[in-house]
Amino acid sequence: MIQVTKPLIGAPISRLDGPRKVTGTATYAFEYQFEDVVYAFPVQSTIAKGRVVAIDATHARTLPGFLGLITHENAPKVAPVGLLGPNNDLAVLQSDRVAYRGQFIAVVVAETLENARRAAELLDIRYEALPPDAELRADRADLVKPQALAAGMATDTEYGDVEAALSSSPVQLDQTYTTPAYHHNALEPHATIAIWKDDSLTLYDSNQGPHAVQHIAATAFNLPPERVRVISAFVGGGFGSKGGNSHFILTIMAAQLIKGRPVKMALTRQQMFAVVGYRTPTIQHLRLGAEQDGQLMAISHEVVEQTGMLHEFAEPTASATRMMYAAPHRRTAHRLARLDVPIPTFMRAPGECPGMFALESAIDELALACGIDPIEFRIKNDPAVDPESGLPFSSRNLVACLRQGAEAFGWQQHPRQPATWREGRWLIGTGVAASTFPVVFFPSTASIRAERADHYRVLIDASDIGTGAWTVLAQIAADALEVPLEQIHLEIGDTNLPMAGLAGGSAGTASWGSAIMDAAQKFRATLYGELGGRLPEGGLEVRGGLERSPYAGQYAMHSFGAQFAEVRVHMDTGEIRVPRMLGVFAAGRIINAKTARSQFLGGMTMGLSMALHEQSVMDPRFGEYVNHDFAEYHIATNADVGAIEIQWIDEVDPYVNPVGAKGIGEIGIVGTAAAIANAVYHATGIRVRDLPLSPDKLL
Ligand code: MOS
Structure with a gap:
């Protein structure tokens, strides 16, 4: 019964649940x-x-x-x-x-x-x-230090002598960047x-x-x-909500x-x-110091954000700043205003998303102040080991993403002087930003059950929130069992199935896939070992699972990416068009080229939306988000963008988890808004540090 099948992992297989979704026969909760x-x-x-x-x-x-x-x-x-x-x-x-x-x-x-x-x-x-007291301001006297950041990390970090390094740096930046609240609308x-x-x-x-x-x-x-x-x-x-x-x-x-x-x-x-939760507004004070040649000496990233009275949720806004660049002197801090407002929550790349808008805008500013191309500036400051933990990276291919993206995007074709590239009344510019997201793993279990030699049930309480889990888990199972895809019958989304982790933290595919691989390996060992290849009467069920990555604590594990954008800004109206965007990612093994592209593209679209439109407006007199519907809370549509191109690097990372996948659900949103804001600066010479990039800020 051993059959030879070609590897399904990596193949651009269309969603197995696609026909049910488009014909309306996939049953959602309310139905x-x-x-x-x-x-x-x-x-x-x-x-x-x-x-x-x-x-x-x-x-x-x-x-x-x-x-x-x-x-x-x-x-x-x-x-x-x-x-x-x-x-x-x-x-x-x-x-x-x-x-x-x-x-x-x-x-x-x-x-x-x-x-x-x-x-x-x-x-x-x-x-x-x-x-009510519902106004977030950085000068409030009652800001508190959170217990911990939402993902569990420390609220503050400090290495070296930040103040001394900042004041002795020949090139300095001291700016505040702000992002508004964003509301969940799956x-x-x-x-x-x-x-x-x-x-x-x-x-x-x-x-x-x-x-x-x-x-x-x-x-x-x-x-x-x-x-x-x-x-x-x-x-x-879901997106965290x-x-x-x-x-x-x-x-x-x-x-x-x-x-x-x-x-x-x-x-x-x-x-x-x-x-259902929302992303907190943030006020981010960035101070950077560099040598004239672009060597970063000091990074200080201090964040003020909000939570409600009923629960403390602290967005880990400066968490990515801790591991992005190799400055010897570094500080991050988070402070919370406890307000009479709804409780914020996780939203696609919680922390990295608003934090990297600020950091990657500031890096652009500092690179220009040093007279260095922003890509070369980032490459110069790429750390050899994780600056935060001191651990080696399981793999870190930010530099490769930047270089491949620069080539594919045609980065070098235009001088970096701002406001010099024009077509009629349109000012044109390009921008770049780095992207990152940590590799997360949730303990998960799975079962393989077979009653016939050509029919394998894969049982796991995973969730497909639109990501393609129905398809990618079947691909992983088919390869692990060495059977054709048609013989895999996946069952997910039910607590009667073996326990598995959340569809969150971009950890689903890696966590569930590792459990399925372990169950499949044990299934094959039992079937071809003690059973001599013959399925018993009544079938065979074997359970497997994984608690954590075998290399957890030995390596710093993160995805990386490079975001590129071209913008056109109208000189008379301040209107922004984004004719093209490119994202190049290094996210470990890609299980399905088609659904992965959709994940990256979806994240980048949310980043575009954040850059151009999205903002929840608080009226502090009433403690109310006043634009609480789609008539007034604007999101990006097809008309806002031309082409969004996605590329990735074939990254082999043997340490992250048995699947080799780093997670792709969230990284697409990280850095996108900074790339667009940096492009707007290149086009106009106007630096917008307060999202969204609405036309009034460009006139
Ligand atoms: Mo995502 S914010 O971990 O659902």
Whole structure:
């Protein structure tokens, strides 16, 4: 039964789930059909600070099909829970206190969605309101040092004598860069169906990890995990916002109230602007010092950002600065303003994304001040070992990405003097920035089961949030089992399957793939060893898994990339066009050339959107993000860009993990906005240090 197959890893195989998605037969959480379903609609606070005095439902109760109302007065107790320590934002309806505008303060249940929504509108809610404090400023006297950054690293680092090195450097930069808040808007809004039957809970939920949701739900409601099943076969995007949310706690409460009947809840876009998390605005003070020849001597990166009152989330904004360049004197620091605002959360490349906008803009400025090409400047300061840990890099190909990109983009074709390249009323410029993202690994397990010699079930509680996991995991399994792709039958997105890590941290493919490879190896060893190649009656199931990278702690593991952009800025309107972008990445082994390209391209598109359009605008008088819908929160569209080209380096890294993949989901967004801002400077001579690059800043 040994068959020869050509390696599938690396092949540009179209998504195996593609036909189901485009024909509408892939079932997403909200779409599961039940006869006796009821609907829950959440109620959000219209004040940002204070308490709920009374919720009068007299009018709402008269609506046909009204089934119930849960407020802080009758809500079941919820135990403290969270993925990174207790998160009070998940403990919904546990008190009358309001900590931000849009916070859940009640949930209505009714026979139809329309009546649930109408009943929510008819509630007569009285508040005791206090003036909110919702303005992020760097000069606040009450900034606090966070406990830790969101990914667990230290809040501050310091090496050498930064102040002395800065002041003795012949070339100095001292600038502040700011990024606004960005809100999560995955294509599929957060949605849950909860069924509470016979002391067991079933959730159909849109998330980035069914086992994580199971953990949160079981802990919150004091249930043994095996009594909570979470099913999430198809998920329409996550980007960090679907790792455990308060809306499903509300849905479970409603299901507990209406025992036996399935309860459906889907958030509206406007609701998402308060309750699913967002990227904090940042104020970043960069000070750099260099020798005249471009040798970096000192880097200081001090960040001010915000969190809410219910939970501390500290974006690791300066984390990439710790390992990017080889300056001997370095400092990073993060300070938080605790405001009456919603809780920020992970969003695609949390930390690296806003941080590298600032660092890579500053590097561009400093290179020009030294009179050195910004690519050569970066190459000159590329460290031999990780400056932060002192460990060797498992592989670091930033220089190769920069060189290959420069060649492919035609970098050398135009002099670097700003505002010298013109076509009619359009000013033209090119920009470059570096990109990076750490290699993360989550403990994962998987099973291989075969009842026939031509049919292999691969069982793993992985999540495909739109990345292509359905396809790439089948490719990995087929190669590991040495069978054709058609014989692989993958099952994912269900807590009844073997535990696996989140679809987050760009760690999915590496973590799940390593578990599948281990299970496949053990399966083959059992089948061809003790069983002599013959499947037993009733089939064979073998489990495998991996806790961590075998080389964890021995190497610094990161992806790298180089981002290039060409812009045209209109002299009269300040309008920016981006005719072309190029990203060159070194991200370890690429499992599927087609889905990988889409991942890089998607990240770069988000970076373009960040550069040109995206910003959530806070009105501090009300503690409200005022542009909380797609009419006013602008995102990039096809018309904003010409060609986006993706390239990668064939990088063989034997240390990162058995799959050899470094992760590609997040790096595409990192550095993109800096490359565009640097190109805008080249085009116009105007340095914009405050995103987005709106036309008013260029006139
Ligand atoms: Mo990503 S921010 O780790 O989902």
